Every structure is written in C-alpha cells, then in structure tokens.
Amino acid sequence: MGTDFPEGFRWGTATAAHQVEGGNWNNDWWAWEHAEGTPCAEPSGDACDHWHRFEQDISLLAALGFDDYRFSIEWSRIEPEPGEISLAALDHYRRVCAACLAHGVRPVVTFHHFTSPRWVAQAGGWHDASTVEHFVRFAERAVAHLGDLIGAACTINEPNVVAFVGYQLGVFPPGIVSDELFRVATDNLLAAHERVVPVLRSGPGEFPVGLTLSMTDYQPHPGDDPAAVARCEEARATLEDPYLELAAGDDFLGVQTYSRMRFGPEGALGPEDDVPVLPMGYEYYPDSLEACLRRAWAVTGGQVPLVVTENGIGTDDDTQRIDYLRTALGGVLACLADGLDVRGYTYWSLLDNFEWAFGYRPRFGIVAVDRATQRRTVKPSAEWLGAVALANSLAVDG
Ligand code: BGC
Numbered sequence: 001m002g003t004d005f006p007e008g009f010r011w012g013t014a015t016a017a018h019q020v021e022g023g024n025w026n027n028d029w030w031a032w033e034h035a036e037g038t039p040c041a042e043p044s045g046d047a048c049d050h051w052h053r054f055e056q057d058i059s060l061l062a063a064l065g066f067d068d069y070r071f072s073i074e075w076s077r078i079e080p081e082p083g084e085i086s087l088a089a090l091d092h093y094r095r096v097c098a099a100c101l102a103h104g105v106r107p108v109v110t111f112h113h114f115t116s117p118r119w120v121a122q123a124g125g126w127h128d129a130s131t132v133e134h135f136v137r138f139a140e141r142a143v144a145h146l147g148d149l150i151g152a153a154c155t156i157n158e159p160n161v162v163a164f165v166g167y168q169l170g171v172f173p174p175g176i177v178s179d180e181l182f183r184v185a186t187d188n189l190l191a192a193h194e195r196v197v198p199v200l201r202s203g204p205g206e207f208p209v210g211l212t213l214s215m216t217d218y219q220p221h222p223g224d225d226p227a228a229v230a231r232c233e234e235a236r237a238t239l240e241d242p243y244l245e246l247a248a249g250d251d252f253l254g255v256q257t258y259s260r261m262r263f264g265p266e267g268a269l270g271p272e273d274d275v276p277v278l279p280m281g282y283e284y285y286p287d288s289l290e291a292c293l294r295r296a297w298a299v300t301g302g303q304v305p306l307v308v309t310e311n312g313i314g315t316d317d318d319t320q321r322i323d324y325l326r327t328a329l330g331g332v333l334a335c336l337a338d339g340l341d342v343r344g345y346t347y348w349s350l351l352d353n354f355e356w357a358f359g360y361r362p363r364f365g366i367v368a369v370d371r372a373t374q375r376r377t378v379k380p381s382a383e384w385l386g387a388v389a390l391a392n393s394l395a396v397d398g
Pocket of ligand 1: 016157214256
C-alpha cells in the first residue's frame with residue numbers, strides 16, 4: 001500500500017454555524033444552553049466570532065493547504081420568524097462562499113447542523129411533521145439565493161445524532177426521552193433529507209448533494225458471542241442502516257466517525273483497559289474510520305462515492321492529534337487500495353469551538369482560539385495536515 005492519495009482527492013476542514021459564529025440566540029440550542037436543568041456545561045456566547053471573522057479564518061485554512069471548507073448556514077438567522085426571510089443573512093453567506101472561492105477553496109454548505117429556529121422548536125421540532133415542510137421551504141429559499149456559489153451541499157448533519165441524542169439520551173434539545181418520539185423524529189429526518197435532495201439539485205448551480213452520517217465502529221465482545229453480535233446489529237439497524245439505504249440515490253455519502261463502541265451480551269461496555277479515554281468520554285480509536293468507510297461502502301453496495309465529511313479528535317495533546325490523523329488516514333489509504341471510492345477527507349474542526357453540551361472544554365481544532373481576544377494560533381497538527389493536503393500524500397514525516 002502506498003502513501004499517496006489519488007489525484008483530485010479533496011482535503012477539507014469543517015465548522016458549524018452555532019459552534020463558531022457566536023450570538024445565535026434565536027435557535028433551540030441557545031435556548032437549551034440557557035434553560036434550567038439541561039446538561040450543558042456553559043453557553044455558546046460569542047463562540048469564535050466567526051460571523052465577523054470568517055474572512056480571516058478562510059484565508060488561514062486556504063494558506064494551510066486545504067481545498068474544501070465545510071460550514072453550515074444558520075436557519076434561525078435566515079428565517080428568524082416563519083416565512084420571514086433575512087436577505088441580509090443570506091447575503092452574509094454569499095460573502096462566505098465568495099471568500100472561499102476567492103481563496104481557491106470549494107464551499108461545502110450544510111443546510112442543517114443540529115440547530116433549528118426557536119419557532120420551529122415551538123411548533124413541534126423534529127418529532128412534528130411540520131418541521132419537514134418548514135425545512136424544505138427554508139432550503140428552497142436558501143438555495144435560490146446561494147446555489148450559484150455552492151461547491152457541494154450536505155442536507156442534514158448527522159440526523160441520527162439529532163434523533164438519538166435528542167430523543168433517547170435527552171442531552172440535545174428537545175431532551176425528551178421517548179422511544180415513540182425517537183421513531184417519529186427519525187422518520188421525519190429521513191423524509192426531510194429525501195425531500196430536500198431534489199430541491200438542492202434543482203439549483204441554481206450544479207453541485208453534488210449528500211447526507212452526512214454519524215457512524216460508529218460497533219464491536220461485539222467477545223467477538224463470537226451471539227448476544228453481543230446481536231447488540232451491535234441492533235445499533236446499526238436503528239442508527240445507521242435506514243440512512244445508508246436512503247443515501248443510495250445521492251451524489252455522495254458523508255461518513256463521520258470519531259471512535260468505536262464495544263457491546264457485550266448485556267449491553268454497552270466501557271472503554272477497554274489501556275486504551276486512552278478522551279475528554280469526550282470515549283476511547284482514542286482512530287481505526288474506526290477505516291471500519292466505518294468499509295461498512296458504508298458495503299451497505300450502499302459500492303454505488304455511492306464516499307467523502308469523509310468529519311473525522312477528528314478532541315484533545316489538549318496536539319501530538320496525539322497528529323498520531324490519530326496518521327492512523328485514520330492510513331485507514332483511508334487501505335480503503336482506497338481495496339477499490340473503495342473515497343473522494344476526500346475533512347477534518348473536524350478548523351477551530352477549537354463550542355462542543356455542544358460539553359461547552360468549550362474538548363478541543364477539536366487544528367487552530368486554537370483564545371476566546372478572550374479571539375486570537376487564532378495555528379497548532380502543529382494544522383501545519384502537518386496542511387502539508388499532507390499539499391503533498392496529497394502521507395509521506396510528509398521526513
Ligand atoms: C458533529 C459536530 C461535533 C463533532 C465532535 C459531530 O458529531 O457534527 O458538530 O462537534 O461531532 O463531537
């Protein structure tokens with residue numbers, strides 16, 4: 001197996017509006033951060049002030065060597081009240097896309113990354129069918145204004161996480177733990193993706209459209225125990241397969257993974273002895289990327305090109321980040337050597353940012369942010385990954 005990536009392989013880095021922009025007070029997450037009794041560590045506040053500093057951030061990622069910037073547009077800014085569209089907010093996102101293009105970077109635009117306007121949440125949120133209609137209408141308006149500048153579009157970020165963490169773990173809004181509402185929300189999210197794909201494809205502009213899915217390397221322990229195997233199968237069947245099946249007709253499938261999960265016959269097992277545990281509470285496990293790419297490819301029957309739309313590590317140890325990346329990217333090379341059509345790798349995240357209920361503690365960024373001054377500091381991992389991107393090869397370690 002070589003160390004080079006195929007010609008045209010794309011290198012990106014990602015953010016999401018609520019995690020970096022700051023001041024997104026009109027969405028369900030801001031409300032959740034400020035509500036009594038939720039598990040949020042702290043409010044998002046000014047975040048990384050990316051709303052004002054996007055130009056500097058885009059010029060930084062371009063200088064590092066990346067060719068894609070994946071970011072999301074904030075529905076609550078674009079449609080602050082039902083049917084009321086802010087052209088100023090849409091124009092802002094035109095400027096973000098234009099800044100990417102001016103730096104030779106492809107804008108990869110996510111239409112929904114976990115947050116919905118407060119009025120959508122009040123009207124029922126993802127467990128109410130009205131949200132599907134509202135989201136389709138929002139996407140129509142947004143793509144009409146931005147489509148000519150979009151390089152690739154992701155419909156809904158990790159719909160399986162929105163449903164699972166919001167309706168089974170109760171850690172994301174609406175924080176209702178209910179099997180029934182989990183099922184309804186899942187169906188609505190699937191329907192929303194299916195409805196929005198043709199809307200985005202109808203342009204203006206011509207760009208690939210896909211879904212981004214949170215995947216986990218589920219591992220039975222012991223490996224041949226039928227009850228443990230069944231637990232893994234159940235998790236995949238509930239959280240991954242319906243989305244993988246739906247993605248079959250899309251232009252690409254975005255694979256996003258961070259770690260593994262081991263299941264014993266009785267249920268989830270904690271981290272294995274001797275495997276480091278990260279600030280997110282899960283194991284350091286960069287091999288999950290290869291496993292998830294292979295599974296996505298197998299379940300979609302090798303019909304849909306794969307793009308790693310998120311992969312990364314929240315750590316204070318930047319050397320550990322580079323080690324993680326080296327192993328994860330080795331896994332991508334192994335997949336490519338076996339003929340999997342993997343088109344790109346996107347690191348999560350460009351910046352240390354608001355990690356949802358965990359607040360600002362887990363640091364996923366390749367660029368540090370001093371939130372008192374908003375000063376950006378490039379970490380060694382950013383230089384390393386940028387060099388890999390420019391060489392299109394893992395052979396950069398000297
Ligand atoms: C999400 C990001 C999040 C990242 C790291 C993904 O599930 O799309 O918003 O920050 O994981 O936890």
